[in-house]
Amino acid sequence: MHFSIFRYNPEHDDKPYMQDFRIDLESSDLMLLDVILRIKNVQDDSLTIRRSCREGICGSDAININGRNGLACVTNVRKLREPVELRPLPSFPVVRDLVVDMSRFWKQYHSIRPYLVNDEPPPEKERLQSPAERERLDGSYECIMCGCCTSQCPSSWWNPDTFVGPAGLLQAYRFISDSRDRATGERLQDLNRDPYRLFRCRTIMNCTEVCPMGLSPSRAIERIRLRMLDVEGHGGGLARHRVPTVR
Amino acid sequence: MAVITLTGLRAWLVQRATAVYMLAFIVLFLARFVIAPPRSYDEWHGLMSGAGMIAATVLFFAALLTHAWVGLRDVVLDYVHVVALRAVLLPLLALGLVALGTWIVRIFWTIGG
Structure with a gap:
């Protein structure tokens, strides 16, 4: 299988370049990450990628696959169009090869105060929610903060320092819709x-x-706008959608 | 100075409200011309000089110019990051839209008068 992979080592390279790799798939190569790791182990150990859980939960191996952001560990390698072009997440500063600097992304995330704000005296055990209140968090709490959305958002490309970005806004909505939070007005x-x-x-x-989790940050942004207008919406959580196959 | 404070939620709302008004106006305007097209210039002139029609049309252009201001200002905020260039572009834009508005009001003033 033919891969064309973005390479850049700021210590040696003046500018980035694309490097070709050819590798025969083995029966154990199911996901794209399996193949990237085998290329690294067998052909070029300087190839750099960030990864951890390898099962679509940690979100650390988000990269741009054939022009579209996704997680290498949950992308079926056999369905990809060749040559498979792999690049780091667009618009994020490159640290090396497929690894990007996510400091700005985290800064925006922290700016929305991603924690419950509640100064009322804590109950003896925990702050309880009714099933309906808990349901309102559906479709927003599942975000794994991989950065796929923010990196593919033109509004974030043009104003990365001032626009919170879809991932941060989805989290803002998660806390705005939390019945235990007391800072809704301040957040809005x-x-x-x-x-x-x-x-x-x-x-x-x-x-x-x-979004590799099938979440809908744009719907969350719409809900935030409606909350600003004092429109409560349907009250339920956000619907999740099927994740399209990356090709 | 109202235009300056047209940001955030207010700008977003104004953008949508003006769009809805313009859409309604265009649909009704076209419907009127399809169902009962004016047969002569005098008939057309008569239709356009009614007080209600002038008010609705002036409101349409006011909506159009406000809509354009919010939209074009968004484009400047997105793509023009040099403050000095923004300081030139935004007043130019505002001036252009105000000039268009004045021209439109003048036309209707002439019709009304």
């Missing part, structure tokens, strides 16, 4: 404090399209 106000944090979103829905 914070997202409406300038024309950038939320309102750079033009609803082109690339985020929803590429």
Whole structure:
């Protein structure tokens, strides 16, 4: 199978380049990550990729596969169009090869205060939720923070320092819709404090399209806008969609 | 100064409200011309000089210019990051839209008068 992989080592290379690799698939090569790791182990051990759980939960092996962001560990390698072009997540600064610097992404995530804000005296055991209140978190708590959405969002490309981005906004919605949180008003106000944090979103829905968990950040952004208008919506969680196969 | 504070949620709402009004106006306007097209210039002039029609049309253009301001300003905010260039482009844009607005009001003033 033919792969064309983005290479860049800032210590040696003046600029990035694409390197070709050819490898015969073995029966144990199911997912793209299996093959990348075999290329690294057998052909070029300097090839750098970030990965951990290898089962689509940690989100660390998010890369751009044939022009589309996805997780290498849950992408069926046999369905990919050849040559398989692998690049780091678009618009994120490259650390080396397929590894990107996610500091800006985390900075935006932290800016939405991704934790419950509740100054009321804590109950003896825990803050309980009814099943209906818990259901409202569906479709937002499952985010694995892989960065696929934010990296594929043009609004984030143009204003990465000021626009929170789809991943951060999905998390903002997760806390806005949490019955145990007491800072809903402040959270909404914070997202409406300038024309950038939320309102750079033009609803082109690339985020929803590429989310490997089938989540819908664009729907969450719509719900935040409705909450700003005091419209509660249906009250339920966000629907998840089938993840399209990367080819 | 109202235009300056047209940001965030308010700008987003105005963008949608003006779009809905323009869509309704265009549909009704076209429907009127398809169902009962004016047969002569005088008939057309009569139709356009009614007080209600002038008000609805002026409102249409006000919606159009406001919609254009929010949309074009968004384009500038997205793509133009040099503050000095923004400081030139945004006033130019506003000036252009105000000039168009003045021209439109003048046309209707002439019709009305």
